[in-house]
Amino acid sequence: MTDVVGVLLALGGIALVVALVSSPIETLGWWSTWLNPYSQPPAVAPAEAGPDRDRPHAYIVYLSGIGSISGDELLASERRFLDELEAALPHCRIVRDVFPYSPAGRSLLTGQRLFQWLWRHLERGRRSGRGTGTFLVNLRNLFQVLVAADRRYGPVYGFGLAQTVVQHLARVGYGEGRPVILLGSSGGGQISVSAAAYLAATLAAPIGIVTVGGVMASDRGVDHLVRLTSLAGAKDGVYRLGRRAFPGRWPIAAQSSWNRARAEGRLVEREIGPMGHAGKGSYLDPDAVTAAGVPFLRVTVAAVARAVGETLAAGGQSPSNGRPATAARSTG
Amino acid sequence: MLFDTMSQVAAALTFARGAFDDLSLNASLLVLALAAGGEALGQSMILTLNRVGGLRFVVALVAIAVSNVLSAVVMVVGAVVAAALLLEEPLHLRPTLSVFALAFAPRLLSPLVIAPYVGEAIDRGIEIWVMLLVVFGLHHGLGLHLAASAAVAGLGWLSLRLVNLLLGRPFGRWLRGLERWLTGAGRLTFADIPDELLDLARGGGERR
Numbered sequence: 342m343t344d345v346v347g348v349l350l351a352l353g354g355i356a357l358v359v360a361l362v363s364s365p366i367e368t369l370g371w372w373s374t375w376l377n378p379y380s381q382p383p384a385v386a387p388a389e390a391g392p393d394r395d396r397p398h399a400y401i402v403y404l405s406g407i408g409s410i411s412g413d414e415l416l417a418s419e420r421r422f423l424d425e426l427e428a429a430l431p432h433c434r435i436v437r438d439v440f441p442y443s444p445a446g447r448s449l450l451t452g453q454r455l456f457q458w459l460w461r462h463l464e465r466g467r468r469s470g471r472g473t474g475t476f477l478v479n480l481r482n483l484f485q486v487l488v489a490a491d492r493r494y495g496p497v498y499g500f501g502l503a504q505t506v507v508q509h510l511a512r513v514g515y516g517e518g519r520p521v522i523l524l525g526s527s528g529g530g531q532i533s534v535s536a537a538a539y540l541a542a543t544l545a546a547p548i549g550i551v552t553v554g555g556v557m558a559s560d561r562g563v564d565h566l567v568r569l570t571s572l573a574g575a576k577d578g579v580y581r582l583g584r585r586a587f588p589g590r591w592p593i594a595a596q597s598s599w600n601r602a603r604a605e606g607r608l609v610e611r612e613i614g615p616m617g618h619a620g621k622g623s624y625l626d627p628d629a630v631t632a633a634g635v636p637f638l639r640v641t642v643a644a645v646a647r648a649v650g651e652t653l654a655a656g657g658q659s660p661s662n663g664r665p666a667t668a669a670r671s672t673g
Numbered sequence: 674m675l676f677d678t679m680s681q682v683a684a685a686l687t688f689a690r691g692a693f694d695d696l697s698l699n700a701s702l703l704v705l706a707l708a709a710g711g712e713a714l715g716q717s718m719i720l721t722l723n724r725v726g727g728l729r730f731v732v733a734l735v736a737i738a739v740s741n742v743l744s745a746v747v748m749v750v751g752a753v754v755a756a757a758l759l760l761e762e763p764l765h766l767r768p769t770l771s772v773f774a775l776a777f778a779p780r781l782l783s784p785l786v787i788a789p790y791v792g793e794a795i796d797r798g799i800e801i802w803v804m805l806l807v808v809f810g811l812h813h814g815l816g817l818h819l820a821a822s823a824a825v826a827g828l829g830w831l832s833l834r835l836v837n838l839l840l841g842r843p844f845g846r847w848l849r850g851l852e853r854w855l856t857g858a859g860r861l862t863f864a865d866i867p868d869e870l871l872d873l874a875r876g877g878g879e880r881r
Binding site for chain 2: 358361362363364365369370372373374484487488490491492493494496497499500503538539540542543561
């Protein structure tokens with residue numbers, strides 16, 4: 342019996358290593374056009390004519406946590422959160438169908454994928470309440486977060502995801518120059534910072550990031566942001582682990598993008614309540630309440646809405662490299 | 674022979690005392706060839722970044738593996754020459770080559786360098802592991818004093834750097850031509866890809 346357990350553990354370990362080592366293949370394959378023909382990003386519409394009050398003040402692009410399997414199939418808790426956020430920010434347009442764990446935004450359920458059958462099977466299991474698929478989906482997406490955080494693959498990943506975001510923005514009638522805020526949840530935080538520089542360069546618009554329990558490295562994308570607000574709960578162990586896992590965020594790395602942005606006041610870390618990272622008692626839990634009796638979900642929505650307001654107010658400021666974000670295209 | 678070689682590799686990787694005793698040159702060379710191939714696989718991402726595909730990918734991979742073997746040979750020759758100058762008893766080429774070849778066994782794990790985020794740290798770890806094994810192998814396998822082993826290993830490594838520096842100039846043009854053939858018009862490195870992509874995102878550059 343012990344032998345069988347040992348063999349199974351060894352096989353599991355080997356499978357884990359193989360999965361980790363092969364995780365950059367999608368990014369490199371996309372880049373080298375093995376998997377996808379490259380297409381130029383769609384041109385965004387010129388600034389709209391007409392009364393200013395009719396246009397969205399900003400576009401918020403939601404990049405979900407590592408439990409995501411497709412941009413079209415958000416978890417119920419995420420849908421509720423975004424509905425409430427939309428109500429709290431009536432002048433902003435929320436884009437909610439970007440799948441952030443693929444550089445080309447390809448859902449895990451698309452027919453082009455080798456393991457599409459596995460993801461479909463796991464998704465069916467997840468829907469029927471059998472949670473066996475969650476671990477594998479989380480692991481697969483966690484490895485993509487590591488790809489985005491890697492100095493070698495991260496730029497290609499971020500570039501690809503930025504082009505995906507531009508495509509989604511163009512679909513909802515994005516007008517050139519409008520501020521874009523990436524709203525990253527958990528691993529979506531790393532994806533946000535990876536894509537930020539390329540999004541700013543493509544759109545020539547102010548780019549901000551708001552993360553909820555965001556796990557992210559000190560990426561050079563932070564240099565291109567007007568503001569980054571990292572919201573976290575006091576009981577979020579994953580968030581705290583993320584702070585320690587990336588050396589660029591340690592106080593000793595004074596010249597890192599992260600710490601420079603902090604010193605310049607462009608980066609704020611804010612504790613919003615006693616939330617954990619996922620499940621019951623997490624940011625999107627509508628049933629758990631604070632000591633004052635406010636549901637966690639409402640606290641999170643209010644904190645994100647406040648951070649969005651602050652980001653829009655900071656939109657006219659220059660990023661740390663001394664170049665106005667809105668002039669990025671003309672400097673190319 | 675394969676099973677014996679695998680046992681010897683396992684012993685070497687764990688710094689087992691007898692790992693470098695009675696080395697067979699053939700077995701060590703097999704380890705060296707496999708390690709060079711493993712290292713080439715670990716370095717293959719740069720080919721993908723440059724969109725090298727098909728036959729050119731295979732040719733480039735073999736070229737990298739051969740260059741890794743040549744680097745090892747240069748290190749060994751450097752170590753033998755250094756030992757002849759420094760030590761009372763010179764080292765012989767065959768046993769020294771066997772020790773170095775087996776000491777390169779950690780590079781069998783070089784494909785792990787592809788792993789995201791931890792890959793670069795793994796790469797550095799493997800290099801340190803190899804150098805420690807070379808010193809260990811010279812000390813236990815060839816009976817050199819520990820300090821002499823460290824000096825000979827260090828000088829072997831230094832000779833590789835020196836050869837790269839000296840031969841880089843006369844062979845540079847030829848190598849650059851080969852590189853252009855393998856990787857296309859412009860060679861991208863991981864260091865310059867962020868700026869290339871920024872330029873591309875601004876609409877200011879053609880995709881290479």
